[in-house]
Each structure stands twice: as structure tokens, then as C-alpha cells.
Amino acid sequence: MSAIKYELIKEDKRSGARVGKIITPHGEIPTPIFMPVGTRATVKAMLPESLKEINAKIILGNTYHLYLRPGDDIIKKAGGLHKFMNWDRPILTDSGGFQVFSLSKTNDITEEGVTFRSHIDGSRHFISPEKSMEIQNNLGSDIMMAFDECVPYGADKKYTKDSLEMTTRWAKRCKEAHKNTEHQGLFGIVQGGMFKDLRKQSAEQLIDLDFPGYALGGLSVGEPMDMMFDLLDYTTPLLPKDKPRYLMGVGSPDALLEGVKSGIDMFDCVLQTRMARNGTALTSAGKVTLKNAKYKEDFTPLDDKCDCYVCRNYTKAYLRHLVICKEILSSMLVSYHNLYFTLKLMENMRNAIMEDRFLEFKHEFEKEYGII
Ligand SMILES: O=c1[nH]cnc2c(CCNCC3CCCCC3)c3[nH]c(NCc4cccs4)nc3cc12
Numbered sequence: 001m002s003a004i005k006y007e008l009i010k011e012d013k014r015s016g017a018r019v020g021k022i023i024t025p026h027g028e029i030p031t032p033i034f035m036p037v038g039t040r041a042t043v044k045a046m047l048p049e050s051l052k053e054i055n056a057k058i059i060l061g062n063t064y065h066l067y068l069r070p071g072d073d074i075i076k077k078a079g080g081l082h083k084f085m086n087w088d089r090p091i092l093t094d095s096g097g098f099q100v101f102s103l104s105k106t107n108d109i110t111e112e113g114v115t116f117r118s119h120i121d122g123s124r125h126f127i128s129p130e131k132s133m134e135i136q137n138n139l140g141s142d143i144m145m146a147f148d149e150c151v152p153y154g155a156d157k158k159y160t161k162d163s164l165e166m167t168t169r170w171a172k173r174c175k176e177a178h179k180n181t182e183h184q185g186l187f188g189i190v191q192g193g194m195f196k197d198l199r200k201q202s203a204e205q206l207i208d209l210d211f212p213g214y215a216l217g218g219l220s221v222g223e224p225m226d227m228m229f230d231l232l233d234y235t236t237p238l239l240p241k242d243k244p245r246y247l248m249g250v251g252s253p254d255a256l257l258e259g260v261k262s263g264i265d266m267f268d269c270v271l272q273t274r275m276a277r278n279g280t281a282l283t284s285a286g287k288v289t290l291k292n293a294k295y296k297e298d299f300t301p302l303d304d305k306c307d308c309y310v311c312r313n314y315t316k317a318y319l320r321h322l323v324i325c326k327e328i329l330s331s332m333l334v335s336y337h338n339l340y341f342t343l344k345l346m347e348n349m350r351n352a353i354m355e356d357r358f359l360e361f362k363h364e365f366e367k368e369y370g371i372i
């Protein structure tokens with residue numbers, strides 16, 4: 001019995017959009033869903049209670065960071081990541097691979113695994129598919145990601161093909177090393193770079209390994225947006241309809257709308273919280289850069305169409321003041337709103353799909369947001 005089950009509830013007749021739910025040991029997740037990113041066992045500047053207030057259903061944990069600090073062994077002794085961080089809803093952990101490539105200085109990739117130096121103290125470490133499974137098993141996440149190589153944008157076809165074939169071999173090793181299958185589900189990650197035939201090959205090889213869910217990797221890595229959307233439109237329908245699809249590292253409101261239209265169920269992105277700490281808010285009328293002097297005496301809410309705690313109690317002038325003074329509260333309030341805004345967008349998309357008006361909703365949102 002797999003720990004993760006997906007139920008397809010409704011398919012849009014005019015696009016790939018769909019509503020479903022993912023059933024996990026720590027609760028159910030309505031899809032399409034956005035997953036706030038919790039890097040070091042915290043969604044930055046957010047209390048778990050605030051995350052529940054804004055209806056966050058699942059958050060991400062970061063295997064690379066938690067392995068280095070405090071150590072997955074300590075988190076295991078604490079009773080797992082849920083207990084350690086006081087979060088009793090579902091958690092998805094990444095494999096650690098992506099961070100090794102994007103954060104650590106030197107990394108040497110071999111069939112066996114990746115040798116790298118910690119970005120914290122320069123100490124040498126080695127992560128393999130088996131080691132990634134051991135760490136994620138210690139963290140106790142509901143959904144684990146296979147150890148993959150995210151092919152850099154611009155890699156040539158031969159490198160991309162060799163890499164996807166190694167990612168498939170690594171996925172097989174992950175599946176074989178994965179214990180605790182009753183309580184933790186393991187998702188495979190489709191690679192193949194910017195090449196449709198390689199995307200097909202990667203998808204087919206991973207489907208043969210029969211995972212309870214599939215991620216699309218190697219996207220949102222610097223390629224033009226329309227190239228990502230084209231690859232999305234091509235690759236997503238290749239994946240099984242009865243399993244969740246997770247588009248990694250995406251994204252901004254416009255990308256979320258396109259991803260849902262292609263049939264993606266799960267998203268994660270650091271933008272919402274990273275922009276917040278930099279004083280930029282997402283609103284229905286587009287981005288608001290609070291440092292702008294025009295908000296100095298603007299006593300209106302961040303977003304007059306948002307009913308969140310922040311928009312009901314604070315003005316742009318006040319939030320700008322906090323951002324200018326680098327007050328801690330600015331990160332808390334703008335993160336709260338940005339996550340609420342994004343989770344509310346997903347809920348509005350789910351309702352629109354249920355009422356057969358998804359494309360109309362998408363068009364309206366894009367017009368108001370200033371995308372079209
Ligand atoms: O092929 C991939 N394999 C594995 N992970 C990928 C990720 C990381 C997704 N967020 C993980 C989170 C885990 C918990 C902590 C935070 C990250 C990607 N992120 C992006 N784009 C956004 C990007 C972000 C930074 C550079 S590109 N493309 C990605 C492609 C892959």
C-alpha cells in the first residue's frame with residue numbers, strides 16, 4: 001500500500017486543468033496546490049499558526065540544509081521533522097541534489113553520487129541516491145523526492161541525454177533504497193532539458209518504475225518563459241492522469257496559471273517569501289514595490305481585493321515604513337500576505353475548474369494583474 005494516493009475529481013473540458021486531492025499520512029491536500037518553502041525547518045518569518053491561518057496544506061523541507069544543520073540524525077532523535085518544527089500537516093522534502101548544484105562551491109558528479117563542499121564551513125560531503133533516501137527517511141516527510149541531476153539550461157543534447165539516463169538509474173536506486181514505504185511516498189523527477197524527445201524518454205523510463213507521483217524537473221532554470229510553457233504543454237500529458245504532477249520551482253502567478261492549464265497539480269517557489277523580505281508584495285493589480293516613495297502617504301491596504309489579516313489591518317504607508325526601517329515585522333507581514341495571495345489564487349483556480357470557467361478566470365486574472 002503506498003503512502004500517497006491521488007483522487008482525480010474534475011477535469012476541465014477545454015484545457016489540461018484539473019481538480020483532485022492527494023491523501024497523505026498527515027492529511028489531505030486539495031490540488032492544484034502551492035507549497036510554501038520551508039528551508040531550515042521554518043517557512044521564513046511565518047509561525048506555523050500563521051501558516052494554518054492562511055490555509056497552507058503542505059510545506060517543503062530542505063534536505064541539503066537540514067543534513068548540514070542541525071543534521072538529520074538530530075531531527076530523527078527529535079521524532080522527525082513534523083515534531084521538530086511543530087508542523088502536523090504534510091511535508092515534502094527535496095532530494096538535496098538541486099541545492100548541491102546551486103549552493104555548494106565544488107561538486108564532482110559521478111555515477112555513484114555527488115561530492116561537494118558545504119557552503120557553511122567548506123567541509124567535504126558525499127550524497128548518493130541511497131544517502132538521500134536515508135536522510136529523507138530520517139526527516140520523516142510524507143513525500144520524498146528522488147535524487148536527480150537538474151540539467152543546467154543550455155546543456156547540449158548529448159550531455160542532457162546522458163544525464164537523464166543517469167537520473168533514471170538514480171531513481172531506480174532510490175526506489176530500491178526507500179524503506180518505510182507505508183508512511184512516505186517517493187516521487188520520480190522527469191528531466192530531458194529543452195528537448196521534447198528526451199523529455200518523452202525520461203517520462204517513459206520513470207513511468208516504468210511506477211512512482212506514486214511525478215515531478216517535472218529541469219525547468220524554470222533560466223529558459224524563456226514561453227519555452228518552459230511549450231515543454232510543459234508537451235510533457236505533462238505524457239504523465240499518468242491518476243497520479244499527481246509537481247512542477248518544481250514554479251512559480252510566479254502567471255506561471256502558476258499556465259502550469260495549472262497544462263495539468264500540473266503541485267507547485268513550489270521561493271519567490272513569494274524571498275520577494276517579501278525584499279519589500280515586494282504580490283497583489284491582484286501586479287507587484288507593489290513598497291520602498292517606492294509614492295506609498296509614503298498611501299493609507300490604503302496593500303490589495304483592496306484581498307481579505308487577509310495584513311490587508312485588513314495595515315496600510316501601504318505603514319508597511320513601507322517597516323520595510324525602509326528594515327523592521328522584522330515587515331518580513332512577517334509581507335510574507336503573510338504574499339503566501340495568502342498565492343494560496344487564495346490556487347483556491348480560486350480550483351473553484352473555477354469545478355464551475356467550468358477556468359479559462360475565463362485565467363483571462364480575467366491576467367488582465368487585472370497586467371500580464372496581458
Ligand atoms: O530539476 C530539478 N530537480 C530538483 N529540484 C529542482 C528545483 C528545486 C525546487 N524547489 C526545492 C525547494 C526545496 C526546499 C527549499 C527551497 C527549494 C528547481 N527550482 C527551479 N527553479 C526555481 C529556482 C530557484 C533557484 C534557482 S532556480 N527549477 C528546478 C528544478 C529542479
Ligand SMILES: [Zn+2]
Pocket residue numbers: 302303306307308309310311312337340341
Ligand atoms: Zn492581503
